[in-house]
Amino acid sequence: MRRKWTDLLSARTGRRPPMITLYQFAPAFGLPNASPFCMKVETYLRLAGLEYKTARVNNPAKAPKGKLPYIFDDGRIVCDSHFILHYLREKYRVPLNDGLTGHELLTHKMLARMLDEHIYFCALFARWLDPDHTAKTRDAFFGFLPAPLKQIIFIQARRNVRKALHAQGLGRHDMSDIYGLGIEDIETTAALLGEAPYFGGEAPREIDATAYAFLANLIVPPYDTPLRVAASGHANLTAYVDRMTARLFPELLPA
């Protein structure tokens, strides 16, 4: 059997890699996480073969920078999925991107930015502000609270999302324009994947942590928004999500 590169590293240094703790929301919708940023980090940890445990946080305001995810590793806290991946790549010398050309790395960086910084906000609108879907969000994220509190906390959280989307700019557009912008990203993503099994090519690379986290969050949860309809309409994207789930989170597949 092939040994994981982390085992080889431990054999050489004589010590086991320390256990990383990933602080994130509870799993939801049959996904490792309903936050694409949390799911990106967990996917990366699995792709890299790093040992980790998860710790559930219900209130992101308690996180060091007020957002999830963050990790604790070897006495250090690292916040933000971008900086977490950078930290893990450097500290554990993760070889996921080895051998990629400069042009491939640039394309991967642009795709990650589009998903992190653009489609994320379209999806946030769909979950929190499209009136057809807000009840699903309330029940999935605050279902653990007693009924009156669930509604109060949800209303507060939705107000924060509305303010954030307004400040970001997207929240100033009407619904059809917001969905139209998100669908453009989905079309771009589907065209970039083409017939390849992974965004990294024949094998998953670092970009696949981000792509999988966002696409699974668009396709799997039962929000029949124009974004889900558009993403599910691309057979290469749905097959990609299934392929990544089978490879990295087989415990989530129906028995």
Ligand SMILES: N[C@@H](CCC(=O)N[C@@H](CS)C(=O)NCC(=O)O)C(=O)O
């Ligand atoms: N740039 C950050 C974004 C993290 C982020 O926006 N997390 C959301 C969950 S998907 C959050 O914690 N939101 C809570 C809030 O804004 O109050 C990253 O890449 O980790």
